[in-house]
Amino acid sequence: MTVLAQEPIITQTHADVTRDVVATLEKPSRGYVLMLFGAIGLFLVGAITFLILVKDGLGHAGYNPPVFWSVYITTFVFWVGIGHAGTLISAILFLFRSPWRTAVYRSTEAMTVFAVMTAGLFPIIHIGRQWVFYWLLPYPNQRYLWPNFKSPLLWDVFAISTYLTVSTTFLVYGLIPDVAAVRDKVSGWRKSIYTWTSVGWQGTNNQWRHYARAYLYLAALATPLVLSVHSVVSWDFASSIVPGWHGTIFAPYFVAGAIYSGIGMVLTLIIPLRKVLKIEHMITDYHFDNLGKLTLFTGSILFYAYMMEYFIAWYSGNTFEQTTFFRRAFGPYWWAGWTMIICNAFVSQLLWFRKIRTNLTALFVISIFINIGMWFERYVIIVSSLSNDYIPWAWDVMNPTWADWGILAGSFGWFGMWFLLFAKNFPIVAIQEIKEMIPMPRKRGGHH
C-alpha cells in the first residue's frame, strides 16, 4: 500500500471515484452517439454481406484453390488475439500486483469478451453451412459422429469456448461490487436494474472474504488459459506440414503477437473513450506510458520472431520453406509481407521514447498501425503459405472480394457496438479497485 500511495496517479477521494464513474453512465455525449452509430453502420454492412453469403453460398468470398482459408480465418485469429491483452492486464498483472492496471483493466476485460465473441462468429461464417455448426461439438448422436479429439482444430473449439466463458465470468464477477456502488447512487428504473444485476451485494466482510479469494483463483486459472489459447490456435497451423506454418516457434510467437495486437486495440479504444466519457483524470499519461512499454516489449518479441522465421527458413536448407519466405518478401504478397514487418517490428520501436509513449496522438496513430499490421500478419501466414502449397501447378494468388471486406468491416462494427454499449451501461473503470489504491482517512493521520 505504501508503494501504491506514493504513485501520484490518483488525487481523488473515495466519494470522487464513485461520483466520476457513475457520471460516465449518464446521458451520452455527441461523440459517443456518433461512435455508436458508426459501429452499428459497419455492423449492418457485415450483416447484409452475411445474409447474401447464406443465400448464395461461399462463392462470393475469395476462396480459390489452393487457398481455402483466407480472410475469415485471418480475421478469426486476429480477433482471438485481440482478447489476449485484456486477460494479460486483468489477470496476469493482477497476480504481479501491478498498480497501473486498475484504471484500464475493466475496459480491456470488456474488450476481451467482445473480441472473443466476435472471433467465435468466424468459424461459423467460414463453414458455409451455418445450420449444421453443431457438428463441431462432441455430442451423442445416432451416427456416432464423434469429432477427432487428436486434432488441434477440436482443441481450438474447447480452448475458445473455455476462453469466452472464463473471460465473461471474470468480467461479470469483477463488475458485481461496482454495479452495487452504482445501484446505491441512482434512482428509478435504473436502480431496479442495478439492484437485480448486483445480486444482493452489500460489501460485507463475509462477501469480500470469499470474493477476494475467488478472484485470486480466477486470475490464477485465467493466466495459463490465456497462454494456452493462442498456443492452441497456433497449433492449428504448426501441426500441419504447410511450409511457413510448420514451426516450433509458433506458440510463443502467436502469444506475443496476440498480446501486442490486443494492446494496440486497447489504445485505439481507450484514447477516444476517455475523452467522450470524460475520464481523462483517471486514465492518465502514467497508464499510457506503461501500456506503451508493454507494446514495445511484445513488439520486440515479434521483431525477434520475424527474424528467426527468416533465419530458420534459410538455415534449415529446406527448399520449400526458403521458397515460401522468399515469396513473402518478394512474391505476389510482398505488399502484405512488408506491411506486417513495418507495422509490427519497426513501428513498435518508436516506443523506446517516453515522449512518444505519453503523446496520445502519436500513440493512437501507432495503435492503428498495430491493428493493421497484426491483421496482415495473420493474412500473410495463412494466405501466402496456402497460395504456394504442395503442387506448383496449383499455385495461385487469392484476392479478397467485397464479401471478405464486408464481413471484416462488419466484425469491427459488431465488436465496437457491444463495447460502446457496455461502456455506457456498466462502470468502465473499476471503482472498488481504484478505491483500494487510495489511502482511507485516519483519525491519527498519516498512511498505513
Next chain:
Amino acid sequence: MARVKKATPGVLASFEQIDAATDAIQALRAQGHKNLVVYSSHANHELEEALDTPVSPVRLFTLIGGLTGCTAGFAVAIWMNLDWPVLVGGKPAAAVPAFVVIGFELTVLIGALTSVAGVALLSILMGRRGIVYDERFSDDRIGVFAPASADTTGSLEQLFRTAGAVEVRHAMA
C-alpha cells in the same frame, strides 16, 4: 436507507476513518462480541486483520471443480475414442498426450465456474440476511454492525462513539 424485511436487532455504526473502524472492531472483539458485520466499499486488509478473518473455503470449490474438469476432459476424449476409434497420425485410440489440451481446458472451465458458484453459495445464498445497511457503505463509509439486545445497545453506542463513529443507529427486531 435501510432495506430490511425482518431486521436483526443491534447497533450499526458508520465510520469515515479506517483506524476508527478497526479500533471499534478490536474493542468489540475484546468484549466478546461475535457475528460482527463490517461493510466496506472495497476489500481492505486492515479490516480483515482486525476481524482476524479465516481463509475462505472457496478454494475447496476451485480444487474440486478443477479436478472434476480434468477428469471429465480426459474421460470424455478416451471414452469417445474407444467407442468409435478415429485412428489418425499413427496414434492409438486412447492417445492420452493428445487429450492434454481437452483436460486442461476443462480443468480451467469447471474450476472457474465452481469458484464463482462457491462464492454465490457462501456469500449470497448462505449470507446473513436482515442486517441493516446504508447506501453510503458502497461509497466512502465503513459500517460496523454488532448484534445486540435492547439492554446493551446503550453501551455499544458509547463504544462506537468513543472509537470515532460519525453516526450510530439502533436496529430493532
